Protein backbone atom coordinates (compact mmCIF):
# COMPACT_ATOMS: atom_id res chain seq x y z
CA UNK A 1 0.00 0.00 0.00
CA UNK A 2 1.43 3.41 -0.91
CA UNK A 3 0.58 6.78 0.64
CA UNK A 4 -2.02 7.56 -1.97
CA UNK A 5 -3.88 4.28 -1.46
CA UNK A 6 -3.91 4.80 2.29
CA UNK A 7 -5.19 8.38 1.90
CA UNK A 8 -7.94 7.25 -0.48
CA UNK A 9 -9.04 4.44 1.83
CA UNK A 10 -9.26 6.90 4.72
CA UNK A 11 -11.28 9.38 2.67
CA UNK A 12 -13.63 6.75 1.25
CA UNK A 13 -14.49 5.85 4.81
CA UNK A 14 -14.78 9.46 5.86
CA UNK A 15 -11.84 9.37 8.23
CA UNK A 16 -9.68 12.45 8.39
CA UNK A 17 -6.16 11.99 7.09
CA UNK A 18 -3.62 13.54 9.41
CA UNK A 19 0.17 13.35 9.25
CA UNK A 20 0.21 11.31 12.46
CA UNK A 21 -2.44 8.84 11.29
CA UNK A 22 -0.57 8.36 8.05
CA UNK A 23 2.70 7.81 9.91
CA UNK A 24 1.11 5.21 12.21
CA UNK A 25 -0.42 3.42 9.24
CA UNK A 26 2.86 3.35 7.29
CA UNK A 27 4.73 2.20 10.35
CA UNK A 28 2.49 -0.74 11.11
CA UNK A 29 2.22 -1.98 7.53
CA UNK A 30 5.99 -1.98 7.20
CA UNK A 31 6.50 -4.19 10.24
CA UNK A 32 6.55 -7.96 10.47
CA UNK A 33 7.23 -8.24 14.18
CA UNK A 34 3.66 -7.55 15.35
CA UNK A 35 4.46 -4.51 17.53
CA UNK A 36 2.39 -3.40 20.51
CA UNK A 37 0.84 0.08 20.68
CA UNK A 38 3.52 1.08 23.17
CA UNK A 39 6.35 -0.03 20.88
CA UNK A 40 4.80 1.96 18.02
CA UNK A 41 4.52 4.95 20.32
CA UNK A 42 8.15 4.71 21.49
CA UNK A 43 9.45 4.60 17.93
CA UNK A 44 7.15 7.20 16.37
CA UNK A 45 7.58 9.82 19.05
CA UNK A 46 11.19 10.26 17.88
CA UNK A 47 9.93 11.82 14.63
CA UNK A 48 6.54 12.98 15.97
CA UNK A 49 7.25 14.37 19.44
CA UNK A 50 3.63 15.52 19.91
CA UNK A 51 2.10 12.13 19.19
CA UNK A 52 0.17 10.55 22.08
CA UNK A 53 -0.45 6.95 23.02
CA UNK A 54 -4.17 7.74 22.73
CA UNK A 55 -3.74 8.72 19.09
CA UNK A 56 -1.86 5.49 18.46
CA UNK A 57 -4.67 3.40 19.98
CA UNK A 58 -7.42 5.30 18.17
CA UNK A 59 -5.63 5.05 14.84
CA UNK A 60 -4.94 1.34 15.29
CA UNK A 61 -8.66 0.78 16.00
CA UNK A 62 -9.47 2.70 12.87
CA UNK A 63 -7.04 0.64 10.78
CA UNK A 64 -8.59 -2.50 12.19
CA UNK A 65 -12.03 -1.26 11.12
CA UNK A 66 -10.67 -0.55 7.64
CA UNK A 67 -9.43 -4.13 7.45
CA UNK A 68 -5.76 -3.15 7.09
CA UNK A 69 -4.53 -4.78 10.28
CA UNK A 70 -5.64 -7.38 12.81
CA UNK A 71 -5.53 -7.00 16.53
CA UNK A 72 -4.06 -10.03 18.28
CA UNK A 73 -4.96 -10.26 21.95
CA UNK A 74 -3.05 -12.75 24.09
CA UNK A 75 -4.00 -14.50 27.32
CA UNK A 76 -1.60 -12.56 29.50
CA UNK A 77 -3.30 -9.35 28.36
CA UNK A 78 -0.93 -8.03 25.73
CA UNK A 79 -2.25 -6.77 22.39
CA UNK A 80 -0.16 -6.90 19.24
CA UNK A 81 -0.92 -5.60 15.77
CA UNK A 82 -0.48 -7.62 12.59
CA UNK A 83 -0.64 -6.06 9.12
CA UNK A 84 -0.83 -9.41 7.35
CA UNK A 85 -4.51 -10.10 6.64
CA UNK A 86 -3.90 -13.25 4.62
CA UNK A 87 -4.02 -16.68 6.19
CA UNK A 88 -0.73 -17.34 7.95
CA UNK A 89 0.60 -18.83 11.13
CA UNK A 90 1.87 -16.59 13.94
CA UNK A 91 4.85 -18.28 15.55
CA UNK A 92 4.89 -16.87 19.09
CA UNK A 93 7.54 -17.23 21.81
CA UNK A 94 5.38 -17.76 24.89
CA UNK A 95 8.18 -16.42 27.05
CA UNK A 96 9.31 -13.08 25.52
CA UNK A 97 6.42 -12.55 23.10
CA UNK A 98 8.53 -12.44 19.94
CA UNK A 99 6.31 -13.22 16.92
CA UNK A 100 7.09 -14.03 13.32
CA UNK A 101 4.87 -15.14 10.48
CA UNK A 102 4.98 -18.45 8.75
CA UNK A 103 3.20 -18.85 5.42
CA UNK A 104 2.12 -22.36 4.67
CA UNK A 105 0.69 -22.88 1.21
CA UNK A 106 -0.63 -26.35 2.09
CA UNK A 107 -2.44 -24.87 5.08
CA UNK A 108 -4.16 -22.40 2.75
CA UNK A 109 -5.52 -25.29 0.70
CA UNK A 110 -6.65 -27.17 3.80
CA UNK A 111 -8.17 -23.96 5.17
CA UNK A 112 -10.26 -23.27 2.09
CA UNK A 113 -11.51 -26.90 2.23
CA UNK A 114 -12.53 -26.38 5.85
CA UNK A 115 -14.29 -23.11 5.02
CA UNK A 116 -16.23 -24.66 2.17
CA UNK A 117 -17.18 -27.66 4.38
CA UNK A 118 -18.44 -25.24 7.01
CA UNK A 119 -20.32 -23.29 4.37
CA UNK A 120 -19.56 -20.00 6.06
CA UNK A 121 -18.00 -16.73 5.05
CA UNK A 122 -15.23 -16.11 7.56
CA UNK A 123 -14.70 -12.59 8.86
CA UNK A 124 -11.20 -13.36 10.00
CA UNK A 125 -8.91 -16.13 11.04
CA UNK A 126 -6.01 -16.66 13.31
CA UNK A 127 -3.58 -19.51 13.84
CA UNK A 128 -0.91 -19.26 16.55
CA UNK A 129 1.86 -21.68 17.44
CA UNK A 130 3.64 -21.21 20.76
CA UNK A 131 7.24 -22.16 21.43
CA UNK A 132 10.32 -21.00 23.30
CA UNK A 133 12.68 -18.98 21.09
CA UNK A 134 16.45 -19.56 21.00
CA UNK A 135 17.22 -16.35 22.92
CA UNK A 136 14.93 -17.43 25.76
CA UNK A 137 16.31 -20.98 25.73
CA UNK A 138 19.82 -19.61 26.13
CA UNK A 139 18.80 -17.34 28.97
CA UNK A 140 17.12 -20.12 30.94
Ligand SMILES: [Zn+2]
Pocket residue numbers: 034082084088089090100101
Ligand atom coordinates in the same frame (compact mmCIF):
# COMPACT_ATOMS: atom_id res chain seq x y z
ZN1 LIG B 1 1.11 -12.52 11.85
Ligand SMILES: [Zn+2]
Pocket residue numbers: 093094095096097098132133134135136
Ligand atom coordinates in the same frame (compact mmCIF):
# COMPACT_ATOMS: atom_id res chain seq x y z
ZN1 LIG C 1 11.62 -15.68 23.50
